[in-house]
Amino acid sequence: MSLKLRRRREMRAALLLTGPFVIVFIVFFLYPTLRVVTMSFTNAALIGGGDWIGFDNYAKLLKDKLFYTSLWNNFYFVLLTVIPTTVIALLIALAVNKLRGRVQALVLTLFFLPYVLPVSVVTMIWAWMLDFQFGILQPLIETVTGRPIAVFKDPNWVMPMIAVVTVWWTNGFNVLLFIAGLRNIPPDLYEAAALDGATAWQRFARVTWPLLWPVTALVLTLQLILQLKLFDQVYLLSKGGPFNQSYVVLMQMYREAFQLNNGGYASAIAMVLFITIVIVSVLQFQLLRIGGRK
Amino acid sequence: MTATGVHLEGVTKSFGAVDVIGGVDMQIGKGEFAVFVGPSGCGKSTLLRMIAGLEDTTSGSIHIGARDVTHEDPAKREVAMVFQSYALYPHLSVFENMAFSLRLARRPRKEVEEKVNRAAGILQLTDHLHKKPAQLSGGQRQRVAIGRAIVRAPEVFLFDEPLSNLDAELRVQMRLELARLHKALGTTMIYVTHDQVEAMTLADKIFVLKSGMVQQAGAPLDLYDDPVNRFVAGFIGSPGMNFLEATVSAHDTDGIRARPKGQPDLDLSVPITSRPAIDSAISLGMRPEHLTLTDGPGLQVTVDVAEELGGISYQYGALQDGSPVIFQQVGARHGLRGTVQNLLPEPGRIFAFDAGGQRVR
Numbered sequence: 240m241s242l243k244l245r246r247r248r249e250m251r252a253a254l255l256l257t258g259p260f261v262i263v264f265i266v267f268f269l270y271p272t273l274r275v276v277t278m279s280f281t282n283a284a285l286i287g288g289g290d291w292i293g294f295d296n297y298a299k300l301l302k303d304k305l306f307y308t309s310l311w312n313n314f315y316f317v318l319l320t321v322i323p324t325t326v327i328a329l330l331i332a333l334a335v336n337k338l339r340g341r342v343q344a345l346v347l348t349l350f351f352l353p354y355v356l357p358v359s360v361v362t363m364i365w366a367w368m369l370d371f372q373f374g375i376l377q378p379l380i381e382t383v384t385g386r387p388i389a390v391f392k393d394p395n396w397v398m399p400m401i402a403v404v405t406v407w408w409t410n411g412f413n414v415l416l417f418i419a420g421l422r423n424i425p426p427d428l429y430e431a432a433a434l435d436g437a438t439a440w441q442r443f444a445r446v447t448w449p450l451l452w453p454v455t456a457l458v459l460t461l462q463l464i465l466q467l468k469l470f471d472q473v474y475l476l477s478k479g480g481p482f483n484q485s486y487v488v489l490m491q492m493y494r495e496a497f498q499l500n501n502g503g504y505a506s507a508i509a510m511v512l513f514i515t516i517v518i519v520s521v522l523q524f525q526l527l528r529i530g531g532r533k
Numbered sequence: 534m535t536a537t538g539v540h541l542e543g544v545t546k547s548f549g550a551v552d553v554i555g556g557v558d559m560q561i562g563k564g565e566f567a568v569f570v571g572p573s574g575c576g577k578s579t580l581l582r583m584i585a586g587l588e589d590t591t592s593g594s595i596h597i598g599a600r601d602v603t604h605e606d607p608a609k610r611e612v613a614m615v616f617q618s619y620a621l622y623p624h625l626s627v628f629e630n631m632a633f634s635l636r637l638a639r640r641p642r643k644e645v646e647e648k649v650n651r652a653a654g655i656l657q658l659t660d661h662l663h664k665k666p667a668q669l670s671g672g673q674r675q676r677v678a679i680g681r682a683i684v685r686a687p688e689v690f691l692f693d694e695p696l697s698n699l700d701a702e703l704r705v706q707m708r709l710e711l712a713r714l715h716k717a718l719g720t721t722m723i724y725v726t727h728d729q730v731e732a733m734t735l736a737d738k739i740f741v742l743k744s745g746m747v748q749q750a751g752a753p754l755d756l757y758d759d760p761v762n763r764f765v766a767g768f769i770g771s772p773g774m775n776f777l778e779a780t781v782s783a784h785d786t787d788g789i790r791a792r793p794k795g796q797p798d799l800d801l802s803v804p805i806t807s808r809p810a811i812d813s814a815i816s817l818g819m820r821p822e823h824l825t826l827t828d829g830p831g832l833q834v835t836v837d838v839a840e841e842l843g844g845i846s847y848q849y850g851a852l853q854d855g856s857p858v859i860f861q862q863v864g865a866r867h868g869l870r871g872t873v874q875n876l877l878p879e880p881g882r883i884f885a886f887d888a889g890g891q892r893v894r
């Protein structure tokens with residue numbers, strides 16, 4: 240009897256605690272997701288129903304040149320950001336980890352500061368710094384190329400520059416993850432390695448790197464997912480141009496849904512991107528785990 | 534000087550404004566098993582880490598053999614250290630942990646296998662070489678840490694409280710193994726512990742430290758028989774020595790007579806050659822194992838707790854003024870609890886200390 244009563248009381252507490260989340264999750268995530276899935280098989284506009292057309296949207300997508308351009312740009316962007324940001328974050332974390340006390344906290348704050356800025360502010364800052372006429376970074380570009388460049392209007396420069404902005408913006412978080420990982424490595428191990436005759440490089444290669452690998456794998460995977468979802472920076476800095484050189488999948492989805500009112504087709508694009516992200520990130524994580532075990 | 538294993542001269546260490554080691558001189562002979570013992574925070578680990586080169590030496594010099602290593606890199610000192618935490622590389626197998634230094638030095642594979650297998654044989658780790666440290670018990674991890682040191686064939690082994698993470702039974706077992714290992718290898722070893730039993734059982738030479746100063750150095754039984762001050766007297770021996778405040782009541786041919794506080798009828802004979810002034814205050818030290826029951830006059834102790842160990846028992850009690858007294862009894866079940874007993878120290882087994890804690894001889 241009392242056991243039953245206790246069970247019931249525990250059940251009530253569990254429901255009370257999880258209930259709000261479950262409701263929000265169903266209403267704002269699960270239901271819309273299911274709607275997108277069904278919508279991708281219809282020719283619906285953004286609002287109001289449509290007719291079931293089976294896989295027609297997907298078939299159309301496979302013949303859509305812009306989709307391939309966008310997808311390619313997505314992967315180009317991943318290439319430009321994921322590994323560079325991981326390497327940069329690791330280097331910064333290693334340097335910051337050498338500092339002590341308040342200086343360390345201060346430097347860490349400085350590196351983390353961009354991360355708290357909203358994307359619109361970030362793009363504003365960089366648009367201003369890279370402005371063709373007045374940008375304070377143009378002299379720097381000029382010394383390299385010999386002439387000022389409107390980077391967000393130049394097909395060769397646009398993606399790398401969006402990558403630079405993105406790395407600058409999001410790097411602080413990765414630094415933080417690496418710092419946490421580094422703090423988890425007992426200092427004794429370095430002392431033991433030093434006594435064993437390890438040079439600074441050998442201590443990094445044989446102690447730090449292998450013990451930091453789980454964090455590195457996490458950073459790489461999080462970055463991969465995040466960067467495949469690229470939209471804001473492109474929308475705010477280049478609108479996909481010039482000549483679709485910075486068009487990405489989410490940009491295309493946005494255009495189809497909110498500018499051309501093709502709800503069904505946009506849903507199909509969203510679904511394909513979703514599946515791509517799932518496959519790529521699972522694949523990567525598995526690969527990294529195998530790499531870590533060796 | 535070449536016969537010396539490790540030689541420290543005027544060694545000091547400050548962390549910022551805090552002086553942790555205040556001028557240490559020591560001679561540790563080649564092949565000797567030296568133990569640094571002292572209470573927590575007295576600077577034992579710091580001193581050991583200075584010998585290893587993991588801490589800078591503020592002033593003074595450290596020699597290993599004939600080499601001045603005071604400002605040498607840790608790797609070049611030819612010392613190996615076993616950490617309290619074992620400091621095993623968690624991502625490497627037992628074999629690779631032990632082979633680590635050889636791999637760094639790019640030794641040929643045959644040599645690596647030979648050396649690691651030999652060390653594993655000595656330490657009974659042969660069956661565990663492929664395991665990761667996380668799959669081992671505490672005692673086995675300890676052995677791996679020792680194995681890693683053996684493989685390097687250093688001139689000096691350094692141990693920083695290596696047994697303190699083990700349970701009591703394993704600790705005794707590993708203590709014996711360490712003693713055997715030292716016999717087998719014959720290498721100089723320096724061992725840090727706060728446990729005086731470990732120090733007594735393992736050491737050829739004990740250095741008792743307090744507040745960064747060596748209080749006394751010597752063979753275990755020399756420290757036990759002849760402590761230079763009240764600190765060493767109290768630290769060496771288990772249970773600790775009893776201390777009673779007393780006043781000098783008379784001088785005689787064998788030494789002095791001293792009257793413990795609160796025991797007006799009792800004059801104890803203290804065999805010392807110096808003659809502190811009559812009525813001056815001294816402390817008397819008596820070990821629990823040197824107090825015996827007597828029918829005549831003696832220290833009147835009310836016993837309140839008995840610790841029965843089987844072969845012997847320790848009786849805990851207090852004098853009338855509340856000063857605690859411990860004495861040892863051979864055998865068991867004496868039934869002394871709640872009784873008042875008269876105790877006298879064995880003749881000659883009584884130490885005198887002045888107000889500053891220095892031994893009066």
Ligand SMILES: Nc1ncnc2c1ncn2[C@@H]1O[C@H](COP(=O)(O)OP(=O)(O)O)[C@@H](O)[C@H]1O
Pocket residue numbers: 548551553571572573574575576577578579580
């Ligand atoms: N890196 C350090 N910075 C400042 N003080 C330290 C440092 N390491 C140790 N100390 C201080 O030095 C004293 C001795 O420490 P330690 O050698 O670890 O003592 P033990 O090993 O005898 O317990 C302690 O008071 C400790 O607080």
Ligand SMILES: [Mg+2]
Pocket residue numbers: 577578579694
């Ligand atoms: Mg210590």
